Amino acid sequence: MRWITGRRTKYLILLLWAALALPLASHASEIDEVMRNDLTQFTPAAAESSRVRDLVARSSRGRDLPAVVVFARDGGLTPADRAAVDAAVPGAEPVPSADGAAAMVVVPIDAASEDVVYQRVKDLRQRVREGLPAGLTVAVTGPAGGYVDGADAFVEADLTLLLVTVGVVAVFLIVIYRGPLLWLPPFVAVVLSAGMSQGAVTLLARHAGLVVNGMSSGVLTALVFGAGTDYALLLIARYREELHRTEDRHEAMAAALRGALPAVTASAVTVAAGVLCLLVADMRSSASLGPVAAVGVLCTFLTVTMLLPVLLLVCGRGAFWPFIPRPGRRIRHGVWEGVGRRVARRPRAVWLVTVAVLAALCLPLTGAEAGIPGSDAYTAPPESITGQRLVSAHFPAGASAPAEVLVRPADRGRAAAVAAGVTGVAAVRQDGAVGDLAGLRVTLADPPESAAAERTVERLRAALGGVPGALVGGQTATAVDTAAAQRHDLLLVVPLVLLVTLAVLVALLRSLVAPLLLTATVVLSFGAVLGLGWTVFHHLLGFPALGYDAILLGFVFLVALGVDYNIFLTGRIREETAVGGDHRRGVLRGLSLTGSVITGAGLILAATFSALTILPLVWAVQFGVLVALGVLLDTFAVRSVLVPALLLDLGPHSWWPVRPGARGGGVAGRRTDEAVGPVPGRR
Structure with missing residues (x-):
């Protein structure tokens, strides 16, 4: 010393x-x-959903992370609203809700780097709000919106x-x-x-x-x-x-x-x-x-x-x-x-x-x-959560983040039929090739971050257990894993x-x-x-x-x-x-x-x-x-x-077994009757 x-x-x-x-x-x-702060850092390394995400990222579909833009108005969208939607996301095809009160647009975001995703979603959120008619609500949600929040x-x-x-x-x-x-x-x-x-x-x-x-x-x-x-x-x-x-x-x-x-x-x-x-x-x-x-x-x-x-x-x-x-x-x-x-x-x-x-x-x-x-993960709901609530109010609740199913191409039809019969599944559609595998998009009836949606994913995995090599991923599956x-x-x-x-x-x-x-x-x-x-x-x-x-x-x-x-x-x-x-x-x-x-x-x-x-x-x-x-x-x-x-x-x-003061058992050589220091603040 x-x-x-x-x-x-x-x-x-x-x-x-x-x-x-x-x-x-x-x-x-x-x-x-x-x-x-990307999604991979807050998910399990060896989970089934992580394997799906990695396979999709390496596939010919690229590394797109979807941002979902949802527009809504109580009482129904007006012609001016529809024109504003078209102008806010040019080149995209808005999907109208069955009740006519909302429209949804999926915008793929290049996920090659975290900075790109973060900045593009920030820019998208700012751009879609410009020039909106009064009373028209808009929010950017989906996996990309959730990542940014x-x-x-x-x-x-x-x-x-x-x-x-x-x-x-x-x-x-x-x-x-x-x-x-x-x-x-x-x-x-x-x-x-x-x-x-x-x-x-x-x-x-x-x-x-x-x-x-x-x-x-x-x-x-x-x-x-x-x-x-x-x-x-x-x-x-x-x-x-x-x-x-x-x-x-x-x-x-x-x-x-x-x-x-x-x-x-x-x-x-x-x-x-x-x-x-x-x-x-x-x-x-x-x-x-x-x-x-x-x-x-x-x-x-x-x-x-x-x-x-x-x-x-x-x-x-x-x-x-x-x-x-x-x-x-x-x-x-x-x-x-x-x-x-x-x-x-x-x-x-x-x-x-x-x-x-x-x-x-x-x-x-x-x-x-x-x-x-996930829907209760924040002390105050950010835009991705409020946007998901808008989606759930006007579309099948899981539309913003469907489950992704990967199977062998020969089993795609069989897997689609099995998935469609699972309780809690709203829709199933084919989604193209992912490397050597075929992809299915499974829309859930419940919001993607809800307990009900998680139970649906568990049922979906159990039902697809008879399909060799079938993998279920996506936002809800990630939450389950x-x-x-x-x-x-x-x-x-x-x-x-x-x-x-x-x-x-x-x-x-x-x-x-x-x-x-x-x-x-x-x-x-x-x-x-x-x-x-x-x-x-x-x-x-x-x-x-x-x-x-x-x-x-x-x-x-x-x-x-x-x-x-x-x-x-x-x-x-x-x-x-x-x-x-x-x-x-x-x-x-x-x-x-x-x-x-x-x-x-x-x-x-x-x-x-x-x-x-x-x-x-x-x-x-x-x-x-x-x-x-x-x-x-x-x-x-x-x-x-x-x-x-x-x-x-x-x-x-x-x-026990060595008492203090025994050889090797403690500190010795200091008197105990010496004055010692005060507690803080005392003399």
């Missing part, structure tokens, strides 16, 4: 960071240029998300430290971490094939600011303690790094390993998020453990003004010392009551629904994340009992959060179901980030127990020393993930709320009450 905290080397470290980190961060603004959901909110997150972190740091200076070093470090992370992701996307999309970019911002602030709070708390033990701030920082580095390292490793478990997911969006988040955690870890100590040393003791820590001053530990004493009186009753409350919060899950249909992949990913990733976090806790604590207890609290806590979240989403916000993305990502991030607090708390408890040899005193002292850190970290982390609720996507709102609720529950109930109560009730058996 001396090369980081040395009197002269600290300036060298500062210069090296300026020379290396700033050029990397300069690429952060270019992340939008490497984002891939999905891209806009991330692009338009990206800068707002960043600004909100930066503001939240700045405000919380100022409130926590109650001083004009101390909040600046961690704030600078975390902002630079975000810039480095985005710059590194941009370069890796350009030169190493890393896939980044709007979802992973938004989560990266929340993760870096949240985790970075957590690590900074822990380091500064240890530094403050050491400043109460020694006059030399360089020695104090070296001791603080030695004390905090194991916990910060274990936390970073756990979060990185947890998010990398997403690599096994079938959903491309989830799988690509893993390495993007891991890059963010690595950049954050390096910044907090190398740059932040130097910034604090350069600022000197005066950074803590007006609550400057001095050697020998006895400091009160505030509310958490009192909480620890109360828990210690009847630990078994405390943990039994806490477990009962958490279990009760799980009960609403008995009536919960999972899987959000996506939901199936998300369910599969939940069953695969969840146990893998639990195993990874358990392994890290075993390695850190050199125990089997405590890690198993902590893992059990994580599972119970997540169940409680999910039950509480369902109550909020369904009964207060009116969402029809829990999104699979929100459940999976909520679990991964809550477990990975929740383990941060487990590590901060139990690591310190083990350290204090090893030094003093008294398990009960070690638990109470560990809680009092880390309680304020965990509280501040939890509040900031909850706030940063809450910023995701500004995205106009239901899954993003649910994900942000679930993580925020989970972190708050962890902060004020699980890590600060339930875990200490369990450890107190079990006593020294918590550390």
